[in-house]
Amino acid sequence: MELSILLLLALFTGLLLLLARSYPKAQGHLPPGPSPLPFLGNLLQMDRGGLLKSFLKFMITIRGLYSAFLSTKWVVLCRNYQQADSRLGHKKDGFSVVMPRRYGQPQGYSLRGANRSYSWKTLRAFSLPPPRNFGREKKRQRHTRQTDQAQKKFYREKLGALLDPTFFFHAITANIICSMVFGERFAYKDPQFLRLLDTFYQTFALVSSFSSQLYCIAHRLLKHFPGPHRQVYKNLQKVNTFISCSVAKHRETLDPSTPRDFIDTYLLRMDKEKSNPNTEFHQRNLILTALSLFFGGTETTSTTLRYGFLLMLKYPHIAEKVRKEIEQVIGSHRPPALDDRAKMPYTDAVIHEIQRFGDFLPIGVPHMVTKDTYF
Template sequence: MNSSDSFTILLAVTISCLFFLIYSSKKKLCGLPPGPTPLPFIGNMLQVDMKELIKSLRELSKTYGPIYTFHLGSRPCVVLSGYQVLKEALIDKAEEFSGRGDFPAVQMWSKGNGIVYGTGECWRQLRRFAITTFKNFGMGKRSIEDRIKEEAQFLMEEFRKTQGKPFDPTFFLSCAGSNIISTLIFGSRFEYTDKKFLMLMDLINSNWKLMSSTWGQLLFTFPEIMKYIPGPHRQIYKNYLKLAEFVGERLEINRQTLDPNNARDFVDCFLIKIQKEKNNPNSYFNEDTMSKTTVNLFFAGTETVSSTLKYGLRILLRHPEVEEQLHKEIDQVIGVNRSPCMEDRQKMPYMDAVIHEIQRFADIVPMGVPHTVTRDIEFHGYSLPKDLNIIPLLCTSQFDPTQFKNPNSFDPNHFLDGNGRFKKNDAFMAFSAGKRVCLGEGLAIMELFIFLSTILQNFKLKPLMDPKEIDITPESTGLGSIPRPYQLCLLSR
């Protein structure tokens, strides 16, 4: 047999193997919604732009409809888009779609443990425990409102130190948001000059950007390959280890000073719960779960609010007419002699509408975190097997043209009726929906209202360029929509 014959046979065998793999894959996926034809190993990744994965998935929905199958490497996922389908899945069939899907960037560290990336009975018990504990410590009540108002004044002090000169607000906003969740979790706040605290803010900001970068998307798609390939994505795991190390130090401080009859914060309550269930071999409350849950809450409570505020200030720089109207409403309802409070919210429909529109337009978490199906189900005529990964494109509800008049434009009128009163919109899914809706939604709304109202009560925003030239599209979009870096000046009012 000559070399030409050997090559022909090898080529034939290779092609046959590829066809077999494709046939096996199709047979295995029988019953799933149609979608682009995947290739072995790489799935549909040649059909999307890895720098704009969310945008690519939205474009594919125009071809394949609001429900289609997409392969992240070798993993089949069903993509859901548009308000109606997302509502039917996440709300009408909330239990069936409540599983937590693959998110390798975090799960390499969390191992599926913790309140955000856990699933099943463990997740249910942790969520119930966290909601109850936070309520007991004032979440949604006047006690935590007073704490937010106090933190807002600390933030104003830092802003005044800029003396009207250009600065980047990122770390100030991160510190303010982080101090609120820190109060609930650890029972105390940090000074804005605390070096360890600033290092933590840097770790959280860094991971948020890395998970939303092209490297982060590649890790999301090819986790088994990317964990061996050098690149900035490998820093995500290292950063989580550093966050966990800090949390471990705080946990030890609480452990050494714990009074079982006088819980001071979330960590104390968790330690007491561990002690109560120490003889239960099936308990989900243990040291590892406490560490993972605390990091989850600290990260989420810091980044989402601060990113929304950062994006919001940039949007207002682009729309000075909106800022001007907000100043008028603040002057009329609050004045200058007292701090904003949540009672003011009912009298400030424009501020409420602007905050909701900032959240909708900024679209900080465009696809939420992947879900899974908790049992075999029929959905829209398709057979979805248990543990199938689901990608809910929350952004397609936030930008659904059937629900919002000008979805691609920043327009507070999306949340105002004809009489200028605030109106809700069920397509607003900034906090996700259903069983996995953000447990800190009430806290986040309170922070956004008090922080933004206080900033605009005290300062006028000054851009460093013509407002019309300010780009309010995100710098990158992955796990999160990352606002473009910018500086601004704050002029005292």
């Protein structure tokens, strides 16, 4: 019995020593930060209120840039706009790659989850032209008018009543993304569209939770245990299946002379580069990029609308100036167009101020360096 215990202790000690040898050391001269524990890093110092509260707590005792060890890797954190702009704004070649979020998804690249600089830049450049390049302009304007009519109908029905417009804002922004990506607009009571919206809304809530943030930090350990990350993965698989079915339908009806939407444009690019073995334009990237457009466009836009309405109610004099500029430039005889933005500096500034004031993404999107970097 004693021999068995000694063997177990020896085995356990050897395992600890092996782990200690493989424990990542800080490379180079990193900024100061809270002292990490072996194996756990700064995990026990994290606040249950989320990453933001944890980082704000670290900032109290450290000036300037600071670093932390989050389970498996060292990270450097910028505490203000000037520090972030000097790294991400002027040194894009070194800091341009976005770190992937890990939810057990299949290996691949996407607009926000690429792990290679060239792949990410190529897909981003292709995905961000004006929407009129992803189909006919008249069709896009028709979708805009339909969205505007749906908004008016919604507010007429709710006139004088208290309401939470969160779901409706998600619906109209998701429908705009659908018109760009799939070339079609869903009825707001369409069962398939409602299931898709419910999946999106549930996924946004799960990803924003503390347990999900903790999983992103310690995914190597927590991936073996049950948790919200498993539901996030299932939700992503549902959306991927939906996109895959739409891609198959587009392939059957593809007309090279008249691309209808983003999927058609991507399929034509795939056909053009099918002889290139190193092309980034293939089926997997199409699905993941469409998924990124949905998650990147729907949540940010709908949250901006929600905060925008609240702030316009609180500051009616600002709302009045925005209304006057809209009437002066656009009027009531036509839908808004992208070209109107340059003629509406006040409204443009108000939208940016809403996003700054609302602080929708307080931590920002994590980036990773692609080469040895000095800062």
